[in-house]
Amino acid sequence: MRKPKPPRxxxxxxxxxxxxxxxxTKFEGRPMWESLxxxxxxxxxxxQTPEEWARLREGGESHG
Known part of the structure; x- marks a missing residue:
């Protein structure tokens, strides 16, 4: 089973x-979604709260 994609x-x-x-589709050498x-x-x-945002930036799920 594939790992779920990160929320971001x-x-x-x-x-x-x-x-x-x-x-x-490639945009500037990367997938289009990355440009957004x-x-x-x-x-x-x-x-989100600063704590939730920090967790999300690190690749974790937000639970709020």
């Missing part, structure tokens, strides 16, 4: 989908 990656992929962009990480991080950081 899932959010970036969802943002791609919502914009009609292909998630895995700065936007994802702005929203996730604003929506």
């Amino acid at each position: 990656e899932r959010a970036a992929r969802a943002l791609c989908t919502s914009r009609g962009l292909p998630e895995n 990480m700065p936007e994802v991080d702005i929203v996730l950081k604003a929506a």
